[in-house]
Every structure is written in C-alpha cells, then in structure tokens.
Amino acid sequence: GDSVTQMEGPVTLSEEAFLTINCTYTATGYPSLFWYVQYPGEGLQLLLKATKADDKGSNKGFEATYRKETTSFHLEKGSVQVSDSAVYFCALSDPWDYNTDKLIFGTGTRLQVFP
Amino acid sequence: DTEVTQTPKHLVMGMTNKKSLKCEQHMGHRAMYWYKQKAKKPPELMFVYSYEKLSINESVPSRFSPECPNSSLLNLHLHALQPEDSALYLCASSQEREIGNQPQHFGDGTRLSIL
Numbered sequence A: 001g002d003s004v005t006q007m008e009g010p011v012t013l014s015e016e017a018f019l020t021i022n023c024t025y026t027a028t029g030y031p032s033l034f035w036y037v038q039y040p041g042e043g044l045q046l047l048l049k050a051t052k053a054d055d056k057g058s059n060k061g062f063e064a065t066y067r068k069e070t071t072s073f074h075l076e077k078g079s080v081q082v083s084d085s086a087v088y089f090c091a092l093s094d095p096w097d098y099n100t101d102k103l104i105f106g107t108g109t110r111l112q113v114f115p
Numbered sequence B: 001d002t003e004v005t006q007t008p009k010h011l012v013m014g015m016t017n018k019k020s021l022k023c024e025q026h027m028g029h030r031a032m033y034w035y036k037q038k039a040k041k042p043p044e045l046m047f048v049y050s051y052e053k054l055s056i057n058e059s060v061p062s063r064f065s066p067e068c069p070n071s072s073l074l075n076l077h078l079h080a081l082q083p084e085d086s087a088l089y090l091c092a093s094s095q096e097r098e099i100g101n102q103p104q105h106f107g108d109g110t111r112l113s114i115l
Helices: none
Strands: A003-006 A011-014 A019-021 A023-026 A032-038 A044-050 A056-059 A062-065 A075-077 A086-093 A109-114 B004-007 B010-013 B018-025 B031-037 B044-050 B053-057 B064-070 B073-079 B087-094 B110-114
Touching: A003 A086, A011 A019, A019 A109, A023 A032, A023 A086, A032 A062, A044 A062, B004 B087, B010 B018, B018 B031, B018 B087, B031 B064, B031 B073, B044 B064, B044 B073, B053 B064
Parallel strands: A011 A109, B010 B110
Antiparallel strands: A003 A023, A019 A075, A032 A044, A032 A086, A044 A056, A056 A062, A062 A075, A086 A109, B004 B018, B018 B073, B031 B044, B031 B087, B044 B053, B064 B073, B087 B110
16 A cells, blocks of 8 residues: 655754755555644644655745655755754645545654754 | 634543534635544544545544534534543645645644543
C-alpha cells in the first residue's frame, strides 16, 4: 500500500539556519503530495502542496519539489525562525482512488529553533 | 484563524457520560472528516462524509457515532468511552472529491480526556 517515510526528529537548529526535512513516499499511482504543520496546541495547517512531477510548492519561505525519479518531497527553508518551531507532517493522497479520500501521513518531524 | 471551527476545545468526561463534539465549516466544502490524534503521532482517519453521507468508516468502535446534519455541520457523538480514547479529535473538510485531489482544511481540534 501507499506509505510516507519522514526523517526522525527532533531537528534542532539555531535561528537563521538552513532547514531540510526529508520525505520519501511509496505509491502505486500518481499521488498528490502535501506538507502540513502543527503548532503546539493547534490543528494541522496546510503549508504547501504539489500535484504532479517537478511541481514546486512554496509558502512562507518553505519550498518542496515533487521528485518522481527519487519519490521524494523534501521540505526546505533558507533561514528558519523561532516561530517555525512545530511538528511537520508529509502526506500523500491518490486523486484517482475514488474509493477513499485518505491522507497517508508520515510520522511527523518536530522542529525546534533556538535564538 | 482556522476556517473549520470545533467545539468544545477541551472536554473531560467519565466513562458513563454521553457528550458530542461539533465541527462547522462555511467554505462550501462537501467532504468532511473526523480524525483521532494521539500524542506525538500523526492523525488517524475515523470517518469520511461526502455530500452528507457516510462514505468511509475506518472500523471505528460503535461508542463513536458520527452525524452530518447538513453540509456545514459534522458531529461526533460519544458514549461509554474508554481511557484509551483520550486524544485530540480533529475535524477537516475539503472540496468535492470528484474535482480531483483537494487539500484538507483542519480545525484546531477538541482535546478529550476520559476519566
């Protein structure tokens, strides 16, 4: 079945450091890929998405590129802030599977940014 | 601010109580979801409603009973819960499934504690 694998956390960085959170996926079809962020005490917020190969999603300085050849969707940010501290979830769904609307989540990666 | 509103934010109940969680969205979305999230884990899908009809039940125990009174509202009725049901319950919504894959928009959740 479809699955998502994320790097183990926590990721601990100093402010203004470069961030990469790795995400790879396994899917039988052509999935759409998402990054969601969950701040402490809150629900999930969509951070960015990509629906086909070579698409780049971007939002709030974060970027991720849909790489079909490596089945990856790594999240990057050039300069992190303390306010970026949160848990980041990579997820996929198969738009051609009309039997389900399931989002397949990775296990989540906690990011801690210190001043 | 989230566009999916969940009430209450916190709920403490005994194992013999009956309570309900409520979710509301006014984005015209026709698919709505209930998820359960334990600490340090990704959300787990419980139910999916599409056009106000239950389309997916992920083998959830009958002590959880979903209801979709109209296209904007989603309830989760709780009865005779167990301590292991303590978790964050998240509601989400998305546009019609047939449009292709649309991202899900999450509420901030109800934190449920079972005594």
